[in-house]
Amino acid sequence: MTPALSVGDLHVHLGExxxxxxxxxxxxxxxxxALLGRNxxxxxxxxxxxxxxxxxxxxxxxLAGDDVTRLPxxxxxxxxxxxxxxxRDVFAGLTVEENLRLAERTxxxxxxxxxDLFPELRERAGQRAGTLSGGQQQMVAIARALLNENSLLLxxxxxxxxxxxxxxxxxxxxxxxxxxxxxxLVEQNLRVVQRVARDVVVLDAxxxxxxxxxxxxxxxxxxxxxxxxxxxxxxxxxxxxxx
Amino acid sequence: MLLTITxxxxxxxxxxxxSGLSLIYGLxxxxxxxxxxFITVGAYLAWWFGEQIGGGAGTRLVVGGAFGIAxxxxxxxxxxxxxxxxxxxxxxxxxxxxxGLALALGALVQGIWGADPKPFxxxxxxxxxxxxxxxxxxxxxxxxxxxxxxVLLGLTAFLRYTRFGLVIRAGxxxxxxxxxxxxxxxxAFTIVFALxxxxxxxxxxxSGVYFGVVDPTRGTSLLIFxxxxxxxxxxxxxxxxxxxxxxxxxxxxxxxxxxxxxxxxLAVVLLLAVVLLVRPSGLSPKVAH
Amino acid sequence: xxxxxxxxxxxTVLVVLALVPKLSLDIPVVFNGPLSSPGTxxxxxxxxxxxxxxxxxxxxxxxxxxxxxxxxxxxxAGVYVFAIALxxxxxxxxxxxxxxxxxxxxxxxxxxxxxxxxxxxxxxxVTLAFAQAGQVLVQKNPYGWTGGEEGTGLNYDHIPDAFVGxxxxxxxxxxxxxxxxxxxxxxxxxxxxxxxxxxxxxRENEPRVPVLGLNPYPFKVIAFVVAGFLAVLGGIVWVLLxxxxxxxxxxxxxxxxxxxxxxxxxxxxRFGAMIGGFLYTxxxxxxxxxxxxxxxxxxxxxxxxxLSEPLFILGTLFILLVFFVPGGLASLPRRxxxxxxxxxxxxxxxxx
Numbered sequence: 001m002t003p004a005l006s007v008g009d010l011h012v013h014l015g016e017x018x019x020x021x022x023x024x025x026x027x028x029x030x031x032x033x034a035l036l037g038r039n040x041x042x043x044x045x046x047x048x049x050x051x052x053x054x055x056x057x058x059x060x061x062x063l064a065g066d067d068v069t070r071l072p073x074x075x076x077x078x079x080x081x082x083x084x085x086x087x088r089d090v091f092a093g094l095t096v097e098e099n100l101r102l103a104e105r106t107x108x109x110x111x112x113x114x115x116d117l118f119p120e121l122r123e124r125a126g127q128r129a130g131t132l133s134g135g136q137q138q139m140v141a142i143a144r145a146l147l148n149e150n151s152l153l154l155x156x157x158x159x160x161x162x163x164x165x166x167x168x169x170x171x172x173x174x175x176x177x178x179x180x181x182x183x184x185l186v187e188q189n190l191r192v193v194q195r196v197a198r199d200v201v202v203l204d205a206x207x208x209x210x211x212x213x214x215x216x217x218x219x220x221x222x223x224x225x226x227x228x229x230x231x232x233x234x235x236x237x238x239x240x241x242x243x
Numbered sequence: 244m245l246l247t248i249t250x251x252x253x254x255x256x257x258x259x260x261x262s263g264l265s266l267i268y269g270l271x272x273x274x275x276x277x278x279x280x281f282i283t284v285g286a287y288l289a290w291w292f293g294e295q296i297g298g299g300a301g302t303r304l305v306v307g308g309a310f311g312i313a314x315x316x317x318x319x320x321x322x323x324x325x326x327x328x329x330x331x332x333x334x335x336x337x338x339x340x341x342x343g344l345a346l347a348l349g350a351l352v353q354g355i356w357g358a359d360p361k362p363f364x365x366x367x368x369x370x371x372x373x374x375x376x377x378x379x380x381x382x383x384x385x386x387x388x389x390x391x392x393x394v395l396l397g398l399t400a401f402l403r404y405t406r407f408g409l410v411i412r413a414g415x416x417x418x419x420x421x422x423x424x425x426x427x428x429x430x431a432f433t434i435v436f437a438l439x440x441x442x443x444x445x446x447x448x449x450s451g452v453y454f455g456v457v458d459p460t461r462g463t464s465l466l467i468f469x470x471x472x473x474x475x476x477x478x479x480x481x482x483x484x485x486x487x488x489x490x491x492x493x494x495x496x497x498x499x500x501x502x503x504x505x506x507x508x509l510a511v512v513l514l515l516a517v518v519l520l521v522r523p524s525g526l527s528p529k530v531a532h
Numbered sequence: 533x534x535x536x537x538x539x540x541x542x543x544t545v546l547v548v549l550a551l552v553p554k555l556s557l558d559i560p561v562v563f564n565g566p567l568s569s570p571g572t573x574x575x576x577x578x579x580x581x582x583x584x585x586x587x588x589x590x591x592x593x594x595x596x597x598x599x600x601x602x603x604x605x606x607x608x609a610g611v612y613v614f615a616i617a618l619x620x621x622x623x624x625x626x627x628x629x630x631x632x633x634x635x636x637x638x639x640x641x642x643x644x645x646x647x648x649x650x651x652x653x654x655x656x657x658v659t660l661a662f663a664q665a666g667q668v669l670v671q672k673n674p675y676g677w678t679g680g681e682e683g684t685g686l687n688y689d690h691i692p693d694a695f696v697g698x699x700x701x702x703x704x705x706x707x708x709x710x711x712x713x714x715x716x717x718x719x720x721x722x723x724x725x726x727x728x729x730x731x732x733x734x735r736e737n738e739p740r741v742p743v744l745g746l747n748p749y750p751f752k753v754i755a756f757v758v759a760g761f762l763a764v765l766g767g768i769v770w771v772l773l774x775x776x777x778x779x780x781x782x783x784x785x786x787x788x789x790x791x792x793x794x795x796x797x798x799x800x801x802r803f804g805a806m807i808g809g810f811l812y813t814x815x816x817x818x819x820x821x822x823x824x825x826x827x828x829x830x831x832x833x834x835x836x837x838x839l840s841e842p843l844f845i846l847g848t849l850f851i852l853l854v855f856f857v858p859g860g861l862a863s864l865p866r867r868x869x870x871x872x873x874x875x876x877x878x879x880x881x882x883x884x
Contacts, residue, residue: 073422077425
C-alpha cells in the first residue's frame with residue numbers, strides 16, 4: 001500500500017547550518033508514526049520542511065504518491081495535511097471560535113468531533129485565544145487540525161509543558177484522530193509514544209538512525225538510552241509492567 | 244475650536260494614509276515608500292479626470308475623485324503583483340524597490356504635469372465657513388473628518404465581520420501560520436496593498452480639497468507624517484493609527500499656532516522620539532513577525 | 533594574482549584621478565567638455581564627494597546593518613554650520629572649522645545615543661523624523677541664518693585663495709579627491725578594527741552579540757559617530773563646491789539618494805558605495821542636461837516625458853538593479869565569472 005508520506009534524501013540548510021543531512025523515511029498509511037530524537041536533532045525542522053515553511057535544499061517529499069516538494073505551504077495543506085506546531089501558534093487576538101473558523105477548509109467542517117473531544121472549546125468559544133491557558137491553547141491547535149478531513153496530520157510535541165491530566169487528554173485525542181488520519185508525531189514523552197505509536201523513526205544530528213515498529217524499540221531500554229539519552233530510557237523503564 | 248477642527252481634518256488625512264501603511268507593514272512586512280506616490284497619483288488622476296469631464300466643481304470633485312481612487316487601487320495592485328510579490332522573503336529588497344518606485348513615480352508625475360501647483364475643484368459650499376462655538380470653520384474640514392470616520396468604521400467592521408478581515412487580522416499576527424492553515428496569503432497581500440493604494444488616493448483627493456491645490460510634493464510631505472503616525476500607533480492596528488493620527492494632527496496645529504510656524508512639526512518629531520523610547524512597539528500590543 | 537589586482541587597480545585609478553586636471557581629454561556624451569575644463573572638473577569633484585559621502589552611509593547600512601533615513605542631516609549640518617559661521621557670524625576659518633568639528637562629533641553622538649535605543653523599523657523612523665526636524669528648522673530660517681528656501685551664499689573673505697575662483701576649480705577637485713581618500717582610509721581602518729568586527733556581528737546576527745559578552749549599543753553608537761563625523765566634513769566640501777548652502781541637502785530625497793547610491797554600487801563592499809556614489813551623481817547631473825538636448829526633445833511625448841526626468845530613469849534603473857543585480861555593481865565581476873554569488877548580507881529587518 002502507498003505510504004501516506006515518503007521522504008527521500010531531504011536536506012535543509014538554515015543559515016550556515018546543515019540541519020537535515022539527507023533524511024529518508026516512510027510513514028505508512030493509517031496509525032501513528034513517532035519521530036523521535038534528542039533536543040536539537042532536527043525533528044521540528046523536518047515537520048516544518050514537510051509543510052514548506054523552511055526552504056528545502058534538496059530531496060523529495062511525496063504525499064500519498066504525489067510529489068509535493070516544490071509546492072508552497074498552502075498548497076501542501078490543501079492536499080489534506082493538518083499541522084499542529086510546536087508552540088501552538090494560535091492567534092491570540094482572535095477568539096476561539098474565530099481561530100477555528102479560520103481553519104475551515106472543507107464544506108463540512110467537523111465541529112461535532114472537535115467539540116466532542118474538547119468540550120471546553122464550545123464553552124469558551126467567545127474567549128480571546130491569548131487569554132487561554134497553555135493546555136487550552138493546545139486544544140485549539142489540535143482542534144484546528146482535526147476540523148477538516150485531513151489524510152495526514154503533522155503534530156509537534158503536543159504534550160510539551162502540559163500537566164499529566166492534560167497529557168492523558170491529548171493522548172486520547174491523538175488516538176481518536178489516528179482512527180481517521182495518518183499521524184506523524186514528534187514527541188519527547190515516551191509514555192505517550194508507547195500508547196499511540198505504531199512505528200518510530202529516530203533522528204540524530206540531522207540523519208535517520210533507526211526506523212521500525214515502536215514496540216520493538218521501546219521494549220529495549222538500552223537501545224532507547226543509546227538513541228535518546230538517559231531521560232528517555234527512564235520513562236520507558238517506568239512504563240514497563242513489573243518495573 | 245478652529246484649531247481643533249483643522250487639526251482633526253489634518254489628522255483625518257494622516258489616518259487614511261497611515262491605516263493603509265499600517266496594514267501593509269503589519270501583514271506583509273513591507274515598508275512601502277511608494278505610498279506617497281499613490282497619494283500624489285491619486286490626487287493628480289482625480290484632478291485630470293475632473294478637467295476632462297468638465298462641469299461644476301462638485302461634479303468634477305466626486306467623479307474625478309472616484310476615478311482617482313480607482314486609479315490608486317489599480318496602480319497599487321499592479322505594483323504588488325509585478326514588483327513586490329516576486330520579492331517575497333526578501334524584505335530589504337522589497338523596501339528598496341518601493342524607494343526606487345517612489346523616486347520614479349514622483350519624477351513621472353512632475354514630468355507629465357509640471358512642478359507648479361494645479362488648482363483643485365472645490366465646490367463653493369466647502370469653501371464657505373460654518374460658525375461653531377464662535378469659530379469660523381471652513382466646511383471642507385467636515386468632509387475630511389466625516390470621510391475618515393466612515394473609513395474607520397468601515398475598516399473596523401470589515402476586519403471584524405468578514406472572513407477576509409479575519410484572514411488579515413490573523414496574518415498580521417502570524418503570516419506563516421495562516422498559510423499553514425491552507426490559505427493563500429499572497430492573494431490577501433495584493434488586496435491589502437490595493438486597499439492601501441485606494442486609501443492613499445482618497446487622502447490625496449481630500450488633500451486637494453484641504454489645500455485647494457495639488458502639487459508633486461504632496462505625497463511625500465503627507466507620507467512622512469503618516470509614517471510617524473503608524474509608528475506611534477503601532478503596526479497593524481487601525482485603532483492605534485486613528486488615535487495617533489488625531490494626536491499628531493492636533494499637536495501639529497496647536498503648536499504651529501501658539502508657538503511659531505514649523506514648531507508643530509518639530510513637536511510631532513519629539514513626540515515620536517518620546518513614544519519610541521518609552522514603548523518601542525507603539526501604542527498597540529506588539530505585532531510578531 | 534588577485535592580490536596584485538586588488539592593490540594595483542585601485543592605486544592606478546587613484547593616480548589617474550589625481551592627474552585628471554592635467555588631462556585635456558575629451559569624452560563626448562559623458563562630459564560636456566575636456567576633462568581639465570572647470571565645468572567637467574566641477575562635475576567630477578561632485579562625483580568624488582558623493583563617492584565619499586556614500587561610503588560614510590555604507591558604514592551604517594552596509595557594514596553595521598543600520599537602516600538610517602536621516603544621514604542627510606549630517607551633511608546638511610556640515611553645510612549650514614560652515615556657511616553660517618563664515619557668512620552670518622563672520623568667523624574666521626579656524627573658528628569655523630573648529631565649530632564644524634565640534635558639531636561633527638556631538639550631533640551624531642547625541643542623535644545616535646537616542647535613536648539607537650530602538651532597532652529595526654523604529655530606528656529607521658526616528659532617524660527619518662530627526663532629519664525631517666532638521667529640514668523644518670532650516671525652513672524656519674531662525675534669525676535669518678539659514679536663508680530658508682533660498683539658502684545662503686558664502687562669504688569668501690576667510691577662505692584660502694586656493695579655493696576661490698573658477699580657475700582654481702582644480703584645487704576643489706583635489707580637495708574632493710582628498711576627502712574621498714580620507715573617508716576610504718578611515719572607513720577601512722574602522723571596519724578592520726575590533727569595533728568593526730562587532731559591527732559585522734551586529735549586522736549578521738544582533739541577538740547573538742550579547743551572548744558573546746558584548747553590548748551592541750555602544751558599538752552601534754560608535755559606528756553612528758564615525759559615519760556622521762565624516763559626513764559632516766563632507767558638508768564642508770559640498771559648500772565649497774556649490775558656493776553656498778541650499779536646503780536640498782535637508783530633503784528626504786537626499787537620504788534616499790544615498791541609499792540608492794550604496795545599493796547601486798554594492799553595500800558592505802570595499803569600493804561598492806564609492807562606485808555607486810560616483811556613478812549616481814554623474815548620471816543625475818548628466819541625464820539632466822542630456823534630457824534637455826534636442827535629440828530627446830524631439831522624441832514622441834510618451835518617451836520624451838519620462839526620459840526628461842533624471843530621477844525617473846534613476847528610479848527605474850534602481851528597480852531593475854534590485855531585481856537582477858541585488859549585490860550592486862560590485863557583484864558584477866563575480867557574476868560575470870559565473871560564480872554562484874553569495875550576495876553581501878543585507879541588514880535584517882529586526883522587529884522592534
